[in-house]
Each structure stands twice: as C-alpha cells, then as structure tokens.
Amino acid sequence: MTTTRERLPQLPEVPTARALGWPEMERLAAWSALAGPLRLPKDVVERWSDALAKLARDPDWLARNEKLGGMPAIRSPAETEAFVREQYQLYEQLALRLGLRSP
Numbered sequence: 001m002t003t004t005r006e007r008l009p010q011l012p013e014v015p016t017a018r019a020l021g022w023p024e025m026e027r028l029a030a031w032s033a034l035a036g037p038l039r040l041p042k043d044v045v046e047r048w049s050d051a052l053a054k055l056a057r058d059p060d061w062l063a064r065n066e067k068l069g070g071m072p073a074i075r076s077p078a079e080t081e082a083f084v085r086e087q088y089q090l091y092e093q094l095a096l097r098l099g100l101r102s103p
Contacts (some may be wrong), residue, residue, distance in 0.1 A: 002015075049076065
C-alpha cells in the first residue's frame with residue numbers, strides 16, 4: 001500500500017491506502033525540508049525560496065525525482081512551517097497511542 005492519493009506510476013499494481021479503506025493513512029508522508037536558524041534574515045529566506053521555486057521548474061530535476069518515486073511539493077516558508085507542525089503533531093499522537101511515548 002502507498003499513502004499517496006493516487007497510485008504511483010512506478011508501482012501501478014500497489015493500491016493506495018484510500019482504496020483499501022484507510023484514507024487517514026494519507027497523512028503519513030515521507031518528506032524533507034530546508035530549515036535554518038531562528039530569525040534568518042528575510043533576504044536569505046527569499047533567496048532560498050527563489051532557488052527552490054526555480055528547482056521545482058527544472059525538467060531534469062523533476063525527471064530524476066520522479067524516477068526515484070519522489071513527489072515534489074515545494075512550499076513557501078509559511079506553508080512549510082505549517083506542514084512540519086502538522087506532521088510533528090501527527091507523529092506525536094501516534095507515538096502516544098502506540099505507547100512509544102509517555103504523555
């Protein structure tokens with residue numbers, strides 16, 4: 001099973017979690033993010049944001065990413081912060097429910 005919304009083109013025979021009746025599993029995702037220290041100067045943040053936006057349009061990078069099964073989602077700094085917080089809370093709740101962490 002994959003936790004992606006759509007079947008992966010590289011694995012067309014593998015069903016999605018939603019297709020198997022577990023749509024909540026879509027919240028689990030492999031991801032990476034670029035992070036910096038608190039109060040990083042705005043111009044530095046903007047340069048990194050511009051570089052990542054350019055990367056998201058690079059056909060070679062997109063093709064290599066797809067070949068590896070990647071699903072790029074280049075987000076703004078605010079969107080990234082919100083996504084990371086959501087993922088942290090999700091995994092914290094799972095750890096508590098599974099008894100892997102004490103309240």
